[in-house]
Amino acid sequence: MPDIPSPRGKLTQDRDLSSLTWLRVGGVADYFFQPADEDDLCQFMRDLPSDIAVFPMGVGSNLIVRDGGLRAVVVRLGRGFNQIAIDGRHVRVGAAALDAHVARKSAEAGLDLTFLRTIPGSIGGAVRMNAGCYGSYVKDHFIEASVVTRQGERITLGADDMGFAYRQSALPPEWIITQALFEAETGDPAALAERIATQLAKRDDTQPTKELSAGST
Ligand SMILES: Cc1cc2nc3c(=O)[nH]c(=O)nc-3n(C[C@H](O)[C@H](O)[C@H](O)COP(=O)(O)OP(=O)(O)OC[C@H]3O[C@@H](n4cnc5c(N)ncnc54)[C@H](O)[C@@H]3O)c2cc1C
Structure with a gap:
């Protein structure tokens, strides 16, 4: 398993993305990260091994995620x-x-x-x-x-x-x-x-x- 940092925010493994995209389609993201705040996000990005892809996601109204999902850390900003x-x-x-x-x-x-x-x-x-x-x-x-x-x-x-x-x-x-x-x-x-x-x-x-x-x- 890759060396994923432990942030203060919420990090979920194997997160189904279909419920988060407008068209309700898409497979699983390897990791799904909801940072607590900007400091948490910066620290996580610094500590994340450089060979792991990052994909920022908004509310998915311009995204079609393939059924095979994303081999990446999907970052979704929240509260x-x-x-x-x-x-x-x-x-x-x-x-x-x-x-x-x-x-x-x-x-x-x-x-x-x-x-x-x-x-x-x-x-x-x-x-x-x-x-x-x-x-x-x-x-x-x-x-x-x-x-x-x-x-x-x-x-x-x-x-x-x-x-x-x-x-x-x-x-x-x-x-x-x-x-x-x-x-x-x-x-x-x-x-x-x-x-x-x-x-x-x-x-x-x-x-x-x-x-x-x-x-x-
Ligand atoms: C019914 C409908 C009507 C629409 N009408 C319009 C319209 O009138 N005008 C228009 O321009 N678009 C329209 N769109 C397209 C869409 O709503 C826009 O492109 C919207 O700005 C996408 O925002 P999102 O938060 O859903 O981003 P997402 O779909 O989640 O992501 C879109 C792109 O933005 C990137 N992204 C998202 N958040 C961040 C972030 N915080 N930092 C860096 N990158 C980020 C993602 O990586 C991705 O590349 C429409 C879509 C639908 C479904």
């Missing part, structure tokens, strides 16, 4: 990584926060990140994928992200480092986004709430939102 802090036009968000929640909280504070409301992922996945909707993309609002590298180093990446392109970024696949800082236009909270309601209604009208689909159908 320690879902804070939302608003300061002026800036929104600092933990990578586990759900896009929809961030859109709603920002709108309540009079900030327009409404495009996130209909994207069924987490902020980590949104930054990694440069998620976008209704003409707005993460890259339009992105200021910086906190990232933990495969070696367990904590770094901050700006927009120029991210290599954003259509629904993708150039972030190395084993690096883990823990937090992102966005800038948003201001708006009247009631008008932003109405925009969100309109977007949800539009999506319900044009997509099979009550069924499992991969979106953009």
